[in-house]
Amino acid sequence: MVSSEPAVLIAGAGPTGLAAALFLARRGVPVRIIDQAAQPSPNSRALAVNSRTLEVLDDTGVSERIVTEGWAVQGASLHEHDRVVLAFDLPAVLGAQHAMTVLPQARTEALLAEALRAEGVGVERGVALIGLSQGDGGVQSTLLHADGLQEQVSSPLLFGADGARSTVRQALGLAFTGSSLPEPWHLWDLDMQTSLDPQRAHILFEPDGFVFVLRLHGKQWRVIGNGVDPLGALRRIGNVGTVTWQSQFHIGHRVAAQAGVGRVALGGDAAHIHSPLGARGMNLGIEDAYVYADCAAEALAGQPERLQDYHVLRHAIHKDVVRRIGIITRLMHGRPPWLRWFRDEVVPVAGHLAFARQLMLRTVGGIDHPLKTRP
């Protein structure tokens, strides 16, 4: 089967692909968005929608929905020996238009998909991109449908938003260099009764690592830890009840060698991965989508050099953000012992310095670089 229609084919309907499709459709660009999964995932990795994301989604009406459904994080507290050693408030210090808002990723994706449907575009599910080639005339992609049918699609542009194991990135032959932490990190969504302030994020410094705690809604909390018994640490400060989701994952800090090649661009986890500390992955992917839509729409309207703008602008930001989150992760991680000493003794003191606070808050808010669509 051979088809030729969309101006932009988008591979992957996670937050990055959905946002790219939405931004492009709102500019009148014909898009087609596919996802190999038969259904969206009901589990939510990301919880925190940052100030930058709410800024770029403002015009779409999605920000308003996120802010209405979610709750605004007031700040973060670092605990050592069960007392707060450092605390900072988010909205006050950032001065950004929107506060960081907690909403499970599955809901953010559902709201993006709903806004996209309102533009007349639906996600085609059970369709995987399995190969591509490009030339002067455009990109030829091979799609595999769930029933085994193969389809050849021609499109002027292709956006690879197909996650950390990106087929698009591999087809372009781009390296995904960086490093990985050896140990798995553990995740629980669970009910808990605790004296922890429910309006704040919390990080407990433990001898063998850290425990991150954030309320989801009601009495339900998200817990992430890298030590031997993060739930043991948690039991000191609360009564742990039913676990509704348990998972574990490995942490890598990696950036694709380029943010795209020719008519093919990469966004989101396909282009960059890092630890969830800092809550940047989904947010940075949505920002990629915003910049891509601007560059792609103008490239299609007769300015082909705008594709190169995307590659240059985003690659520099990807490298910078991944480096910064890597530093924060190593600091909080608590290993080896000399870094744990630095974390326990120096961070609580240095964290009171205005410069350090601003840097940390801008990183978490996603406003550590200007939002640029042109070099």
Ligand SMILES: Cc1cc2nc3c(=O)[nH]c(=O)nc-3n(C[C@H](O)[C@H](O)[C@H](O)COP(=O)(O)OP(=O)(O)OC[C@H]3O[C@@H](n4cnc5c(N)ncnc54)[C@H](O)[C@@H]3O)c2cc1C
């Ligand atoms: C524990 C945890 C907590 C996190 N917390 C946060 C947070 O608070 N804030 C934040 O910003 N980020 C957070 N993140 C990161 C965030 O979840 C990811 O960065 C985000 O999901 C990336 O979105 P994406 O659309 O780029 O990729 P994905 O969400 O991975 O979506 C890729 C999509 O592409 C599809 N696909 C894959 N291959 C193909 C193919 N060949 N053809 C068609 N479709 C394909 C997949 O089915 C999938 O739907 C967290 C991550 C973890 C692990």
